[in-house]
Amino acid sequence: MVERPVTSAEVAARAGVSQSAVSRVFTPGASASKATVDKVRKAAAELGYRPNVLARAMVSGKSRIIGLVVAYLENHFYPEALEKLSNALQERGYHVLIFMAANTSDKIDDVVEEILDYQVDGIIAASVALSSQLSERCRAAGIPMVLFNRSQPGTELSYVTSNNRAGGRKVAEYLLACGHQRIGHIAGWDGASTQADREAGFVARLHEAGQDLFARAGGDFHADKAAQAARDMFDKPADQRPDAVFVANDHMGFAVMDVLRFELGLSVPGDVAVIAYDDVPIASWPAYDMTTVRQPANRMVAETVDILLAEIEGKSDGPRQVEIDGPLIIRGSTRKAEGWNE
Amino acid sequence: MVERPVTSAEVAARAGVSQSAVSRVFTPGASASKATVDKVRKAAAELGYRPNVLARAMVSGKSRIIGLVVAYLENHFYPEALEKLSNALQERGYHVLIFMAANTSDKIDDVVEEILDYQVDGIIAASVALSSQLSERCRAAGIPMVLFNRSQPGTELSYVTSNNRAGGRKVAEYLLACGHQRIGHIAGWDGASTQADREAGFVARLHEAGQDLFARAGGDFHADKAAQAARDMFDKPADQRPDAVFVANDHMGFAVMDVLRFELGLSVPGDVAVIAYDDVPIASWPAYDMTTVRQPANRMVAETVDILLAEIEGKSDGPRQVEIDGPLIIRGSTRKAEGWNE
DNA sequence: ATGAAAGCGCTAACAA
DNA sequence: TTGTTAGCGCTTTCAT
Numbered sequence A, B: 001m002v003e004r005p006v007t008s009a010e011v012a013a014r015a016g017v018s019q020s021a022v023s024r025v026f027t028p029g030a031s032a033s034k035a036t037v038d039k040v041r042k043a044a045a046e047l048g049y050r051p052n053v054l055a056r057a058m059v060s061g062k063s064r065i066i067g068l069v070v071a072y073l074e075n076h077f078y079p080e081a082l083e084k085l086s087n088a089l090q091e092r093g094y095h096v097l098i099f100m101a102a103n104t105s106d107k108i109d110d111v112v113e114e115i116l117d118y119q120v121d122g123i124i125a126a127s128v129a130l131s132s133q134l135s136e137r138c139r140a141a142g143i144p145m146v147l148f149n150r151s152q153p154g155t156e157l158s159y160v161t162s163n164n165r166a167g168g169r170k171v172a173e174y175l176l177a178c179g180h181q182r183i184g185h186i187a188g189w190d191g192a193s194t195q196a197d198r199e200a201g202f203v204a205r206l207h208e209a210g211q212d213l214f215a216r217a218g219g220d221f222h223a224d225k226a227a228q229a230a231r232d233m234f235d236k237p238a239d240q241r242p243d244a245v246f247v248a249n250d251h252m253g254f255a256v257m258d259v260l261r262f263e264l265g266l267s268v269p270g271d272v273a274v275i276a277y278d279d280v281p282i283a284s285w286p287a288y289d290m291t292t293v294r295q296p297a298n299r300m301v302a303e304t305v306d307i308l309l310a311e312i313e314g315k316s317d318g319p320r321q322v323e324i325d326g327p328l329i330i331r332g333s334t335r336k337a338e339g340w341n342e
Numbered sequence C: 001a002t003g004a005a006a007g008c009g010c011t012a013a014c015a016a
Numbered sequence D: 001t002t003g004t005t006a007g008c009g010c011t012t013t014c015a016t
Helices: A008-015 A019-025 A034-047 A053-060 A077-091 A105-117 A132-141 A164-177 A193-208 A223-234 A250-263 A297-312 B008-015 B019-025 B034-047 B053-060 B077-091 B105-117 B132-141 B164-177 B193-208 B223-234 B250-263 B297-312
Strands: A065-070 A095-100 A122-126 A145-148 A158-162 A183-187 A215-218 A244-247 A273-278 A291-294 A321-324 B065-070 B095-100 B122-126 B145-148 B158-162 B183-187 B215-218 B244-247 B273-278 B291-294 B321-324
Touching (some): A008 A034, A019 A034, A065 A105, A095 B077, A122 A297, A158 A164, A250 A273, B008 B034, B019 B034, B077 B297, B095 B105, B132 B145, B158 B164, B158 B193, B158 B297, B164 B244, B164 B291, B183 B193, B183 B223, B297 B321
Parallel strands (some): A122 A145, A145 A158, A158 A321, A183 A215, B065 B095, B065 B122, B122 B145, B145 B158, B183 B215
């Protein structure tokens, strides 16, 4: 036997009050006498009544649903972020409707249209690029949006990232302090702001020291492509390959270390030092023990949620763009730098 | 300037038809003349109209939202499954509303109540245990539910798992074929059906060979606890520790291998062979190269979605319980078995 | 503080 | 095939 959900009208009948009284009892800001509250709560409990979120959303215009766009979960930074985001939003009475989207602009646009169909209260776009029409459409629709782990130059969008430029600088700083002379870079996807910023900071610092990139290859943020890039860059005589490499994220970094050690038989950090970016949990596992720049996921998530909910609740005074500094975590995949102190 | 969403009434006015005509044009099964369809589509396109999913859900009773309960994403099997589930559902016009829930029965119950508030069309519960009241409540509410990667003995719930008992047997079979004499087990969470089944199959096969577990410790499916279990089990003279260990999942398996190799200085598989369960991508990385039983995520996801949507669309004839066989993937963390052929 | 009444945007009978 | 009508379950004026 399948039973219909209990409605507020049924609760009202049993409690001997009007249906609007029931609504008030279940609406945080509303006023009702203690007597009414008691009667209604009792009747509701007896009947197992729970307000229908969708009906509430229809009339109030607030669905308490946040649309989350995410490209892929293979890079372990994202599951971690997703878990934290979801928990943080849950604590504040929201829930996450997930949309997987290949990171191509037309796909993303389609997906955001779909999100809008659900009357979400806000959107978090994790590591995807949006067309300017799209962000305009969301703005016009009055749906707040925050970019997570991507900035969008030249727009008024709110975003939260780590300070990727500073992070890139730290990497260069450390490799220089270690005395490296032939420094390579395995890049992520060139369309990503994170890539551009990390590399810009990295190269700028090298230039300040009178060095230039010794080698560069693209890994597209994919492990397989990064592995191939590592083969191309390192399957050479010692003096023709880098003695240190900055890989644009940990996910690629692991693949690169695997190629260096297990395919090419190179020693890390003996023959080549490796630094990556993110500090996902695996980076600290002894099998990799990889030096990396930490992206402070907890703080990034907290900021993202704060900004989004402030905008949703009308407590915001315009877009906020936050870049959070993360430390360089020095581990065994790099040599010790003389006199280095952090 | 924030503009209100376009309604079907506005489209109707512009197209010179009734509001229900607009509705019909956007409702797959409904009938409308070509002329009407054209007029409506044109007007809709000009206005940028898109149906309000929530309003549709209210009256039709179908939200096209699937509630997904998941305990944690740290074990890389889950992000992978989540990504595939979400993609598969998206392709069929559904979306996933995510609920993180600590795997304690009261937490889960609360969370499922919340899910019900959203009038979801169905629920997928990944690796969590449900109270029988709860599953009864969902059944009574007419909300189909499928358990993913957990079975629930003694209930009528649909579920999809790998064949964990057979998997456990395969592990024992292989370790016996390798000639191991002191076989240990690092278990997951004893409340999990997967744990119980894997261990049952494993131990049964050992018994058939006249062996018993040489050692057993609990890791609770957590990496840290598994690492501690490994220390307790292996920090001993050679003849007092296992020469092979079956770890209940990959996530713990990596931690165990790290302890064995990097803390205790043991050789894998020289001193001790390691087999785990899941075959997440990392298991094939050369830094671990871990023998493991594959859980066929693609097929598990496909089955889960098929079962759930069949129940939602009323094409189901009762609960279905599917256990999918997965192969033992032999890698370098175990010795070669004499004359073994798969 | 409370009830009556008016919708939110849509689908699904029901007539025509 | 089409328009008219009646809600889905709720929040929110507006009176009282």
